[in-house]
Amino acid sequence: MFGTIRLKELLIYAFGVSLFFSFIILANIKWLDIGIHVGIYFIVATGLTILLGMAGQISIGHAAFFGIGAYSSGLLTSTWDLNFWIAGPLSVIFAGIGGYLVGLTSIRLRHDSLAMATIAFQVIFSVLVYEWVEVTGGPAGFGNIPVPSIGTFKIDTETKYFLFVSIIALGVFLFSRNLISRRIGRVLISIRENEVVSSSIGINVPKYKLKVFTLSAMYAGVGGVLFAHYARFISPTSFTIHFSFAFLVMVLVGGRRHILGAFFGSIFVTILPEFLRLVSSFSLFPVSLREIFTNYTYHLIIYGLLVYFSLVLLPKGIYGLGVSVFQKRL
Amino acid sequence: MILTNLFQVLFSGITIGCIYALMALGFHIVYITIKNVNFAFGMFVSLGGLIGYALVTQLQLNFFVALLIVAVAGGIAGYLFERSIVRPIFDRPILTFIICTLAIGEVIENGSSLLWGSEALPCKAFTNNVPLDLFGVKIFPQNLWILGLTLFAVIGAKIYFNFTLTGKAMRATANNRLAARLCGINPLRVSSFAFISSLSLGLFAGMIFSPITFAGGFVGIHYTVLGFTGAILGGITSSTGSILGGLLLGIVEALFRGFITTRHTEAFMMMILLLILLLLPQGLFRVRSEE
Numbered sequence: 001m002f003g004t005i006r007l008k009e010l011l012i013y014a015f016g017v018s019l020f021f022s023f024i025i026l027a028n029i030k031w032l033d034i035g036i037h038v039g040i041y042f043i044v045a046t047g048l049t050i051l052l053g054m055a056g057q058i059s060i061g062h063a064a065f066f067g068i069g070a071y072s073s074g075l076l077t078s079t080w081d082l083n084f085w086i087a088g089p090l091s092v093i094f095a096g097i098g099g100y101l102v103g104l105t106s107i108r109l110r111h112d113s114l115a116m117a118t119i120a121f122q123v124i125f126s127v128l129v130y131e132w133v134e135v136t137g138g139p140a141g142f143g144n145i146p147v148p149s150i151g152t153f154k155i156d157t158e159t160k161y162f163l164f165v166s167i168i169a170l171g172v173f174l175f176s177r178n179l180i181s182r183r184i185g186r187v188l189i190s191i192r193e194n195e196v197v198s199s200s201i202g203i204n205v206p207k208y209k210l211k212v213f214t215l216s217a218m219y220a221g222v223g224g225v226l227f228a229h230y231a232r233f234i235s236p237t238s239f240t241i242h243f244s245f246a247f248l249v250m251v252l253v254g255g256r257r258h259i260l261g262a263f264f265g266s267i268f269v270t271i272l273p274e275f276l277r278l279v280s281s282f283s284l285f286p287v288s289l290r291e292i293f294t295n296y297t298y299h300l301i302i303y304g305l306l307v308y309f310s311l312v313l314l315p316k317g318i319y320g321l322g323v324s325v326f327q328k329r330l
Numbered sequence: 331m332i333l334t335n336l337f338q339v340l341f342s343g344i345t346i347g348c349i350y351a352l353m354a355l356g357f358h359i360v361y362i363t364i365k366n367v368n369f370a371f372g373m374f375v376s377l378g379g380l381i382g383y384a385l386v387t388q389l390q391l392n393f394f395v396a397l398l399i400v401a402v403a404g405g406i407a408g409y410l411f412e413r414s415i416v417r418p419i420f421d422r423p424i425l426t427f428i429i430c431t432l433a434i435g436e437v438i439e440n441g442s443s444l445l446w447g448s449e450a451l452p453c454k455a456f457t458n459n460v461p462l463d464l465f466g467v468k469i470f471p472q473n474l475w476i477l478g479l480t481l482f483a484v485i486g487a488k489i490y491f492n493f494t495l496t497g498k499a500m501r502a503t504a505n506n507r508l509a510a511r512l513c514g515i516n517p518l519r520v521s522s523f524a525f526i527s528s529l530s531l532g533l534f535a536g537m538i539f540s541p542i543t544f545a546g547g548f549v550g551i552h553y554t555v556l557g558f559t560g561a562i563l564g565g566i567t568s569s570t571g572s573i574l575g576g577l578l579l580g581i582v583e584a585l586f587r588g589f590i591t592t593r594h595t596e597a598f599m600m601m602i603l604l605l606i607l608l609l610l611p612q613g614l615f616r617v618r619s620e621e
Contacts, residue, residue, distance in 0.1 A: 304437035
């Protein structure tokens with residue numbers, strides 16, 4: 001599972017583990033909440049990294065897969081009274097089916113057309129959720145989603161949920177890391193670099209595109225399930241195209257060529273609003289500037305500009321920057 | 331009665347179709363010259379409506395002066411957009427281009443919502459909007475204005491592409507990039523002109539459409555998708571094809587609204603896009619490559 005580990009890597013892992021435990025001990029509820037969101041977004045962004053960074057397929061519809069996971073798990077557990085451990089995996093499979101359907105379009109479409117097709121899927125999902133009021137609750141959403149429990153042990157506090165999300169995120173991370181370093185990872189990279197050449201050396205390109213779309217959607221579904229049972233109330237505003245865009249931001253700003261990029265990206269996107277709010281509390285700045293740092297619209301503008309400049313100036317993202325700085329020092 | 335109804339629906343379809351046709355033409359111009367789709371285009375269309383609202387409703391300007399200002403503003407926006415946003419990513423992978431234009435689209439949309447608010451704003455019609463009655467078919471003057479101004483813009487674009495030097499240079503680049511370059515046509519200048527004309531058309535379309543829909547209100551991405559759908563339906567490589575595709579798409583939308591249901595139109599249009607992309611990716615009017 002771990003392969004050969006060098007001393008340097010071991011040190012990094014030890015550092016990560018100690019950081020993790022000190023976070024649990026030191027963090028208050030607000031920071032645990034941020035940690036849970038980072039974990040959930042990390043899972044979704046990892047799926048998108050595999051799709052976008054490895055296989056080179058674009059999706060501007062990941063919030064829809066995220067939403068399929070959240071809505072089906074929420075509905076199955078609250079309306080149909082299913083156990084979380086049955087409803088959760090089922091919802092992930094539903095998200096996978098959605099991914100398979102979008103993957104079918106990716107066989108014939110590339111680039112611009114594929115991006116448009118995924119936007120279309122996202123819009124259809126949003127309309128469905130808004131209009132199918134009897135089931136989804138429409139624009140008002142629905143609540144009373146039960147917390148997950150193992151036997152009689154309920155995962156009901158922030159600390160427990162944070163640990164729960166962290167374990168799943170770690171599992172997802174190890175799974176994806178192994179997946180990428182195996183044959184399928186190399187196949188996906190070859191599809192990214194050149195589809196014609198890949199099929200000429202015997203790779204079944206449509207099969208792998210379907211696989212990677214399904215897998216990526218299932219990751220988003222896992223994130224959605226965790227989100228629904230944490231928030232315990234969901235409404236369509238959490239699954240709009242702006243969230244699809246935010247997932248892209250995580251992958252691209254973090255670094256799309258490595259899974260850890262998704263980690264840094266999700267931390268970045270989750271912490272940025274908090275950071276801006278913190279900056280706004282300094283009385284150093286004039287009031288008009290402080291307003292900029294607390295307004296959500298300004299946050300979206302800052303995201304947009306950050307994505308643009310990070311793609312132009314830092315195509316490898318935060319992770320790539322870190323690696324190049326680290327290598328120069330040593 | 332049914333016939334009157336049909337004509338009424340067809341008329342409103344052609345009106346919507348005119349807007350889709352202008353947007354499709356905007357996509358076509360950029361696509362043939364730099365082989366990319368500008369995902370921020372819809373946000374610019376919606377910006378056109380908002381600038382029109384500011385000039386006409388807030389500043390009380392004459393409609394036609396305002397229309398001229400909007401078209402010129404579109405040209406300036408196109409020049410700035412090409413120079414500052416597109417040129418640094420000119421030779422990057424298509425994926426980068428898609429995400430960068432989308433990101434800038436978000437910036438434009440949120441920026442305009444800071445100025446005009448996030449709610450859609452009602453706009454005044456160009457002239458007195460009392461419907462004329464033509465054999466039972468109600469015809470709103472605003473729809474006639476849209477038809478006339480679209481015709482004007484399309485003819486203007488055709489003249490520009492067929493009879494001016496820059497237009498000819500753009501068509502030459504579209505046909506064969508390398509050969510055009512050998513003849514001394516600067517591809518960067520061509521891309522600059524492509525964005526100027528494309529966004530000028532986009533803002534123009536946004537303004538003449540704003541009295542029928544509303545101005546603004548976070549619909550940019552929908553405009554992007556709908557304009558692209560029109561262009562793909564007709565064949566994005568052909569200008570006549572894009573225009574006809576846009577018109578056809580408008581008629582399809584109006585038929586759906588008129589005879590099936592007025593709800594879920596958005597989802598229906600997205601289904602249409604998926605169907606077109608899967609079954610007819612080359613469009614109805616394909617242009618043979620002349621290489």
